[in-house]
Amino acid sequence: MNDFPNSHFKNVPLEKAYRLLTHGATVLVSAQHEQQRDVMAAAWACALEFKPAKVTVVLDKSTMTRQIIEQSGYFVLQVPTYKQIDLVYQLGTTSLHDMPNKLEKSGVKLFYLEDSEQPLVAGCSAWLVCKLIPEPHNQQAHDLFIGEVISAWADDRIFRDGHWHFQDADPEWRSLHHVAGGNFYLIGEEVSVQDRLKSP
Template sequence: MNHLQDVPLAKAYLLLNHGPSTLVTSEHDGVANVMAAAWVMPLDFDPPKLMLVLDRNTWSRHLVEGSGAFVIQLPSRRQAELTLTVGSNNGGEMDKFARFDIAQGRARKIAAPIVEGCLAYLECKVIAEPHNQDKYDLFIAEVVAAYADERAFSNGRWHFPDDELRTIHYQAGGAFFATGEAFQVSRG
């Protein structure tokens, strides 16, 4: 956690715009959960907002609706097995943090745990949109804190120093791919 640096909120979207898999943590009435989520995207710059699809049958949805907050985390390649594990188990049936011995800390501005060792964190407060939530399972949230591992994200850009510090993308059936090499093009 000592490599974390703040990301200006107006630039928080840069943490998500390459489409990585995420972990979502939430807590309500002293009960916490972590789940994997692939459908997270930036929505706005100022104030920064994002959208999260959170199926009504998930335990996390119950916690998010109760607390009005959650944390989006970007796991690294070395956390792919953890991502698959938490995405394949129901938090309503077990304490995933205890069962899978997940190292955790606390979010800075909201009441929720964070998974230690992730590459980036976006702490979010839900903007109530009952129609979207009920009909489409779509949650809109304001990002109230953003921070990232400076070894992989600094000066507003991702730069992956080694294969283990790359974000991941989930396909299906346990298959992931790691974010590839960055390259620059000039406008013509």
């Protein structure tokens, strides 16, 4: 029943992939090189380009995830949900360097797409599989990594037809927006310029 990808796991056209990140959610970053794999949390991830879809993510030199990405040349950004807040916090505050069984201990469930060696985190709302665009200066001087999105996916219970549907779904689906430590804001109410102009 918990098998992933499940029937709600749907492809997102690459030209809509930016919408998975534009609202500024905290993400999980996963990567694998041969038998080594890791997942970390990152609040500093951002869309960079519509077409080809590109993203940035800041990865500290102390993280094993970064080392793996430098070896594999691939990473996955995924948007976790309020239901996963404990998982996000654990993956963001423990390091594979100090805790070799970090992933097992966190309870994170990983799954794989066909023909891909990159691990995706089960239970998230959206996933962007990225190919690293090597930029040694950015990586070294700014801890800044750039990726081209090669496939994008979302759970259709929360993102479908190119749009998030937070307002129609259980609050457990809401994205997390990090502040500091174990504190986050959930994404909130949907508003539009049109509504505003119509209101008295």
